[in-house]
Amino acid sequence: MTNLHHLGLLKQGKETWNAWRQEHHEVPELIGVILTDADLNGIDLSGADLRWSNLSGANLRGANLVGANLVGADLSEADLSEANLTACVLRLADLSKTRLQDTNLSGADLRGASLFETDLHGAKLTGTCIQDTNSLDQNAIKSF
Numbered sequence: 288m289t290n291l292h293h294l295g296l297l298k299q300g301k302e303t304w305n306a307w308r309q310e311h312h313e314v315p316e317l318i319g320v321i322l323t324d325a326d327l328n329g330i331d332l333s334g335a336d337l338r339w340s341n342l343s344g345a346n347l348r349g350a351n352l353v354g355a356n357l358v359g360a361d362l363s364e365a366d367l368s369e370a371n372l373t374a375c376v377l378r379l380a381d382l383s384k385t386r387l388q389d390t391n392l393s394g395a396d397l398r399g400a401s402l403f404e405t406d407l408h409g410a411k412l413t414g415t416c417i418q419d420t421n422s423l424d425q426n427a428i429k430s431f
Contacts (some may be wrong), residue, residue: 290316297322297330305331341379362402 315335324344333353389409
């Protein structure tokens with residue numbers, strides 16, 4: 288269940304949210320939130336529980352999502368360029384047409400994720416689990 292206090296802080300913007308994250312060490316509970324087309328550029332969502340959330344079209348460029356739980360999340364057409372998704376759980380997530388250029392996906396779990404037309408150019412995939420992904424261009428992976 289989404290913590291409404293956490294959601295309210297997030298909607299106040301990056302500066303308020305990131306300042307709160309530095310002061311508090313709570314795990315943000317944002318399960319099932321709808322943040323379509325949200326500007327979350329550079330936001331700290333490390334460790335956040337974002338299961339089944341809708342972040343389609345969101346700007347998450349340079350965001351910190353280390354260890355975040357994004358099981359079943361909709362990240363289609365989102366911009367995650369230069370974001371840090373180390374050890375992020377993205378099982379069953381929709382990453383269709385998502386921009387992941389120069390993104391760190393080291394140790395991430397992408398089992399069952401949809402990667403149709405996903406841009407992984409320059410992404411770091413060391414130790415990334417890509418089993419059973421849908422629509423992944425295996426030739427693109429060979430270039431990493």
